[in-house]
Amino acid sequence: KAGVTQTPRYLIKTRGQQVTLSCSPISGHRSVSWYQQTPGQGLQFLFEYFSETQRNKGNFPGRFSGRQFSNSRSEMNVSTLELGDSALYLCASSLASGRTDTQYFGPGTRLTVL
């Protein structure tokens, strides 16, 4: 089975722009979670989608949003980019949204905001 894929792998944007990141889960997985990874804050949960519905949300401003499509692919959007948004954005997929479901991570998208 192919693993979780994320596109693009690298992205450079300037402050004020917006960006959209994409995540394709493992075939058959219906839950997708997004995380932000930075050297200072580590891995922080952004949000989780299951069957096209947002199930959980972390403590991030409204500039961060996401959605999930009927084929379980997910996108994350960040509007009005700030320097502090520079990070590795990881997505993870799992079969379902329960607490016992193992999350499988993608390679991440490295976003640099100049």
Place this chain on the structure above:
Amino acid sequence: AQRVTQPEKLLSVFKGAPVELKCNYSYSGSPELFWYVQYSRQRLQLLLRHISRESIKGFTADLNKGETSFHLKKPFAQEEDSAMYYCALRGNSGGSNYKLTFGKGTLLTVNP
């Protein structure tokens, strides 16, 4: 609120020595605990979870509810164990508690 603390940012041991990576958590209910590992230039992957009580690559971890700890141990470290290790917690009720909360990670270096 749920919180995971990994007190050591860096841990360096020699090959063949025992290794223990510490993880303490804060959660009012009964959590599910995980250890994830990230080898150099590879993606984050699950190493083990307390509910399955299995040993992976020689690593074990025991959930100590009294001390709210889930330390990762291996009796004899190998050079290939060098990696970043993250402890993570998931709550036991619905809603936002199902999210994974990660510690900030411990970089383990096993020297020859």
